[in-house]
Amino acid sequence: MPDLKIIEGVLSDRGSKYAVSGGPVTSRAEADALVKALKRKKKFAKATHNTWAVLLPDGPLKADDGESGAGMVIVRMLERVGLENHVVIVTRWFGGTKLGGDRFRHVQSAVRSYFDELGIDLQGD
Template identity: 60%
Template structure:
């Protein structure tokens, strides 16, 4: 699993993005469990994710309402199927309002660039 940490820091909240090839919801859950074996990611406030596979679009906001849908939309636009993308947030104590959605988008964009570059 490719993990890019320290992507964004805003008002105490910190963001990372991870991803890997993935073909099903069950495989996605196993990959998330693997990610959370790292104490740092297990302690994250949110591990929101999206995946488009043969089962259809699958998402999990993990308490960050709307984040999974943003990830799905970006996967769709990118034409990236069978690939799990996870945006992790460690809450910093201050509400970010709509900025949190921009941060999710920015993290996914950084991940796409890293995948393109190989």
């Protein structure tokens, strides 16, 4: 089993709930395997979105999983702290009310919680 850290209950807004997960990877195949391992947990398999991103030596990879633009939010945050070879997955369970632009702030908050857990300081925050 890959080294997968999961932080549940990061935040909720208008019924939508968020979690954040991640772990070290060195390739697209390893990133896919980590996302797949997360989705083996029934709760995460039933999530509306499992958005993820990773910075690899040959460039960033991301998947929005239906949450358009969210993967790029994660990429930018990874670039900002220089965290490479580590996939970060933001999970959202849709609560029935559209969040508009707030959903991007929530993705940022979830990634920030993950960085806090890893002891990574976001400069300028």
